[in-house]
Amino acid sequence: MxxxxxxxxxxxxxxxxxxxxxxxxxxxxxxxxxxxxxxxxxxxxxxxxxxxxxxxxxxxxxxxxxxxxxxxxxxxxxxxxxxxxxxxxxxxxxxxxxxxxxxxxxxxxLSDIDLFACAVDKPVVTITGSNGKSTVTTLLGDMAKAANKKVAVGGNLGIPALDLLNDEIEIYILELSSFQLERTSQLNAVAATVLNISADHMDRYANLDAYIEQKHKVYAGNGVMLINLDCPYAASIKPSNRDVLTFSLKGNADYCVIETANGRSLAFHGRAIFPVDKLLISGVHNQSNALAALALGAVIGLPETAMCAALGRFKGLKHRMQFVANINEVCWVNDSKATNVGACVAALQGFKDSSVVLIAGGDAKAADMSDLVSVLQEKVKALLLIGKDSQLIQQAVNDCIPVLDVGTLKKAVKKAQTIAQAGDTVLLSPACASLDQFANYKERGAQFVAEVKALEQ
Missing domain, CATH: 3.40.50.720 (NAD(P)-binding Rossmann-like Domain)
Incomplete structure (x- = not known):
């Protein structure tokens, strides 16, 4: 413009x-x-x-x-x-x-997103959620590129929205946080979604309802609403006179996972689109992320063949369930981007029972850490705590499994090496923000990778 x-x-x-x-x-x-x-x-x-x-x-x-x-x-x-x-x-x-x-x-x-909305005349897709929004935003961008679209991807992820503005761009894809949404009034995306909601940033919001209210602002305007039927908080929005698409890991949504003669598949209205076993991103939560990306891509007219080609190549993001090394048959995984309880739970659900040595801790952001208990009891053999809220976490989980407060990430890696046995996984999935000990989650993840790589030498 x-x-x-x-x-x-x-x-x-x-x-x-x-x-x-x-x-x-x-x-x-x-x-x-x-x-x-x-x-x-x-x-x-x-x-x-x-x-x-x-x-x-x-x-x-x-x-x-x-x-x-x-x-x-x-x-x-x-x-x-x-x-x-x-x-x-x-x-x-x-x-x-x-x-x-x-x-x-x-x-x-007003906000930077309001300024952006006043300066854009091309389709905009907006994505929020407690977890998975960076993955879906990046994946949808890759799908658009595979369809030979001139696409700009950013917002809360990487490049600020205003720096994306360019007359040559055909589609904008924005990841938006609750902090961005709470101060924005001019959104009108052609397609928008709340991927999921779990308690996060409780140090900035009075309660969970206030956080949910801000997340739902992504649906402002008259574009297509994509709703996750598997998340009660995300699905609590009541659309009126709007086009709505739904996704679910079950078979009751527009986009879902179905059983076929050849195994499980991502599907649209019961028609198989992409085999689950061809996904390079692991975990049930990433099947949900893939469904969301496929649905959003369909709204903006991306060909299914191009979307599936991009999906088949997508290896995920750094610091999000990132394989680091296999040392003496112990797998080391960097999930530093898990900055809240919901992300940590989603990560753990992908592992076999009692096989994980979990490194967690940092700034809990006033979250209820007791929500970890059931998945810890099922999946984790030992919990190693770091960061300023380690004692708070230890009290919340109430020694439901063996817990050690080791203080620093360096010490946690060394201790994990002594605990993990062949067939186990050492997982950094902190369930907390990183700012008490690191510049950001990327620095935390990079230190973890460096410490693990040093074990190989």
């Missing part, structure tokens, strides 16, 4: 214009930087604010936009007082008092 058309949309939807608007962008991370570039390109007045003394993209911003005002090391009320609009990055809580006060006095709140 041309800048004049984008400015017209922003003025119509948010009364955001060059003449009368002063925008405060809160948070100078990767999303905040993308917002700054977007606003600067349109010639809109804005300033950047970050509570940190040295925000990660401060130098890059000043090099590219030296004329932009930047306020760091706290939130100065005088800066917020002049704002007509406020854009809060997903990593910053909307409950910050200064943000609440700014909105209460009349400043319009």
């Amino acid at each position: 041309k800048n004049d058309d984008i400015l017209k949309a922003l003025d119509t939807r948010f009364s955001l214009n060059k003449q009368n608007s002063k925008v405060i962008v809160v948070g100078l991370g990767i999303t905040g930087l993308s917002v700054a570039k977007f606003l600067h390109n349109l010639g809109l007045q804005f300033a950047m604010v970050d509570s940190r003394k040295n925000p990660p993209f401060n130098d890059e911003l000043l090099a590219e936009m030296p004329d932009v005002a930047v306020f760091t090391d706290g939130f100065d009320p005088a800066v917020f007082d002049v704002a007509t609009h406020i854009i809060v990055s997903p990593g910053v809580s909307m409950q910050e008092p200064i943000i609440q006060q700014t909105i209460a006095r009349g400043a319009r709140s």
Whole structure:
């Protein structure tokens, strides 16, 4: 879209214009930087604010936009007082008092996704969920590429939505988090889904119902709603006057898994599409992810042959059930991206009984760790805990299996080597965020891989 058309949309939807608007962008991370570039390109007045003394993209911003005002090391009320609009990055809580006060006095709140929605005139697919959203987003992008579509993939995954904007793109595929959805009002995707919901980010939401409410915002607009019938929380949405598709691992949905003469198969309305045993991504949860990708791809007109070709090549994501090594007949698997209880449960369900030495722990985000108990009792022979909430987890699981608090990932790997026997799996699936000990889940996973590789030497 041309800048004049984008400015017209922003003025119509948010009364955001060059003449009368002063925008405060809160948070100078990767999303905040993308917002700054977007606003600067349109010639809109804005300033950047970050509570940190040295925000990660401060130098890059000043090099590219030296004329932009930047306020760091706290939130100065005088800066917020002049704002007509406020854009809060997903990593910053909307409950910050200064943000609440700014909105209460009349400043319009919007998000980077709102800006994106005002600047895009091509089909957009949006994907959220407690788990699996990165896998489905990436897989659907691969399917679109296999169909020779010019596709842009990002959002919460990798590249910020605003940095994806390009007139040559034919389809946009966005992964969206609850933090992005809670501050967004302009979504209207051609297809959207909530893959699943389990308790997550309970340190940011009053209760599970509040979290569910934010996830369901992905369905705003009038596009096709894809609903997972296997998840009561995801399926609790009540669509009205909307086109709806469903998926399930059972046989009661549009997209499901069926038994055929040649084994289990992904299917559409009972017609086999892709054999389950040809999937390179392991676990029942990944069968569900594959169904969701096939359904979303069908909505945007991707040929089934192209989608199946991409599905047959897809090996999954790094740090998500990633095979690392087989040492003395013990398999080592990196699932560092399992940052909540639901992801850890899904990972464990794919293993045989009592065969897993599990490494877990970190920042539990106020989640109820007792939800792990039943799957731990069934699948895990020993639990090795790391990170700041290790004692909380140990209390929650109440010694239902042998538990050792080892503190660090390095120590956990060494201890796991002494416990695991031939035929076992050592699984890093933390069920927690990583920020107490690592920069992110990727750094945590990379350290695990390095420590395991060192055992081979």
